[in-house]
Amino acid sequence: MPEPIVFALEVAAADAPEPAGGWEATVRRVGPDEPIVLGTDLAATRGDGVFETLGVLDGYPQAVDAHFWRLANSAELLELPAPNLEQWRVAMKIAGAALPTDRQGGIKLVLSRGIEGANRPTGWLIATVADDDFSNRTEGWKVVTLDRGYRHDLSEHAPWLLPGAKTLSYAVNMATLREAARRGADNAIYVSSDGYVMEAPQSSVLLRRGNTLVTPKTDIGILPGTTQLSAFALAQQWGFDTEDRLVTVDELRDSDGVWLLSSVKLASPITEVDGHPIAVDREFSDRLNAGLLARRE
Amino acid sequence: MPEPIVFALEVAAADAPEPAGGWEATVRRVGPDEPIVLGTDLAATRGDGVFETLGVLDGYPQAVDAHFWRLANSAELLELPAPNLEQWRVAMKIAGAALPTDRQGGIKLVLSRGIEGANRPTGWLIATVADDDFSNRTEGWKVVTLDRGYRHDLSEHAPWLLPGAKTLSYAVNMATLREAARRGADNAIYVSSDGYVMEAPQSSVLLRRGNTLVTPKTDIGILPGTTQLSAFALAQQWGFDTEDRLVTVDELRDSDGVWLLSSVKLASPITEVDGHPIAVDREFSDRLNAGLLARRE
Structure with missing residues (x-):
């Protein structure tokens, strides 16, 4: 089974305007052995963040609106800054495009509270080809x-x-x-x-x-x-x-x-x-x- | 307040012999902005791991045996591989030695299940000077x-x-x-x-x-x-x-x-x-x- 592919996201505030290079410029594919999370990130020390996993069929992420609604709702329940859904949508498409179109797969969106006291959320995405055994x-x-x-x-x-x-x-x-x-x-x-x-x-x-x-x-x-x-x-x-x-x-x-x-x-x-x-x-x-x-x- | 100091640990099995360079060789101080956790690490995606925070007084970590017993007990409850306490003890001492001896502080030990399916735990330590307001x-x-x-x-x-x-x-x-x-x-x-x-x-x-x-x-x-x-x-x-x-x-x-x-x-x-x-x-x-x-x- 292919390795999961990780994308680092420079998490933007909900009301941040799209940067000059487009939201694409805030998404970076990282190597399979490249760490992207600090040891002090609250995702890794407190499980303090939220996530979603979308199914991907023929390159199409499924039930996107429902997942995005729930991501925002989870963030609100945890009193995290609201996610910029426009940014996450672009990032999700980039992650989805990295999956083979002839296989079923999934994309996990991870939104962390970030570093303690820094008040700056961190986030990343993980694209995975599903096990073919259904x-x-x-x-x-x-x-x-x-x-x-x-x-x-x-x-x-x-x-x-x-x-x-x-x-x-x-x-x-x-x-x-x-x-x-x-x-x-x-x-x-x-x-x-x-x-x-x-x-x-x-x-x-x-x-x-x-x-x-x-x-x-x-x-x-x-x-x-x-x-x-x-x-x-x-x-x-x-x-x-x-x-x-x-x-x-x-x-x-x-x-x-x-x-x-x-x-x-x-x-x-x-x-x-x-x-x-x-x-x-x-x-x-x-x-x-x-x-x-x-x-x- | 000084930044926390993070130490990456190459987690050894409980029964692993001490390596030629000593357990010290398995501990590495990392820079303040250096990520050490993969985006797919279960600590960061599932909160799937255990931790301890020890107090440090005048350079001495406190209640070490009680904390180590609890770390091992937590690992057992989560069906994680048993921690190598000898290794963690050396790592803890290295982390403690990085703290100023005239300040109170703490050392967090983090033991994660690691990468999904890899069956190889990951771990790190975080040494922090305590806020002086007691x-x-x-x-x-x-x-x-x-x-x-x-x-x-x-x-x-x-x-x-x-x-x-x-x-x-x-x-x-x-x-x-x-x-x-x-x-x-x-x-x-x-x-x-x-x-x-x-x-x-x-x-x-x-x-x-x-x-x-x-x-x-x-x-x-x-x-x-x-x-x-x-x-x-x-x-x-x-x-x-x-x-x-x-x-x-x-x-x-x-x-x-x-x-x-x-x-x-x-x-x-x-x-x-x-x-x-x-x-x-x-x-x-x-x-x-x-x-x-x-x-x-």
Whole structure:
């Protein structure tokens, strides 16, 4: 698999005018072994920043507006200076153009608070060719449910815990994936301490119940899923109803299909929850992945 | 204030023999503007690593064994390769020697999971001269209590949430300090969702009740405090009893003194909790800080 390609960004303020050389002049492709982050950068010492990962199909970054909205929203939740989305858009295009057009891939946007006390954010992008094994889209995944520790109504009263922000502080998400693997599963679904389905460490949860597609509502402290939004838009075109609401663990097991959705892996049908086989809807999986793959923006 | 000084470390395996040039040869002082972290390092993209910050007095790093134990423990909780403590000890001494001996300071040790998939940890150290304003030790701090969202018995059943590990994923800790400032306070004390005192975002909580010093027991998912351990050792020498146990918020307000303890700031007496003045024990504060400042290891 080719090495990821990193692009350093001279992060501009949201209201900064485009420089004489264009935003292109603020983006620099760096060598594979070239460090670009200072040892004192708060991304590296505190996980203090935000990120997004966009899928890239045939050279087209996907769901750009949804990702950019979420990047700006995460920055606001962390009280970071607002990102200059015009600049990030140019940088993203440059990163996307570095990927082979015949492969699926992803672009990660990283926005850090920068050096402590300097009040100057830092940022960079990482373009990656995806592993060609997309068997998750057809074979699906076994998942386990794991406690997220938080009540479902946390975000109403504890914004300092950063519910809904996609921060660089993902050590817990990574540990959760290791726990899932230890239990013989491919992924995990977080459940609130009072029993509601939340999200997976790197993806959103989607259920089908008859003619209705359901996803956990985001005000329970989870991320708004960019691929989930695309899936709902497709499903509405196909005549499905869609609902954002509280979802119980029992509903996971009783559904006509459950999927994890993410930007690069797309839709992964769930075949087992906590060791119990659940209904698998291969037809809808295929239709959904085809629809997601047909997007060009 | 002088700039922090960064030292890059070629991280060795725990069982690696000392190289021919000594461990010294694996430590390199880097320039103030020299990046040392790759854009793909998991410290910078996932907060996926661990750290320690040691206080330095007259050139002597403090509570080294406690910090090294915790570094190794955090690494184990994150399933990182065990750190080579002999190497880190040499690196720490080199970093400490770069600080002026007539100033108080700190050394941060950062151990990252490294590059995704490479299975090779990365690491560095940051030596910093402390701000000379230690008024926190005499004037004290106002604090607010803020919900940590987790029940006090979390660590028994959800180790994947990494209770007790000092990870690089500190975005929430930083957001909590901003919330405290917004409320006109100097710091925050986390309370579990079921009402028990936990810790502060960067320090431990200590209470005096008569002749007994109390700290919240660590099995409620908080860090074992290295300065708290030193404080208990001193207090035992002075004839106090010490207890690790569950502590309620009411007890905070009814104590004969409350302190936040950390490696560089040392003991900060708390003067107010959630806007209510509490008993301040200046005599014990002074004695405790004098005792902590007299340590030479």
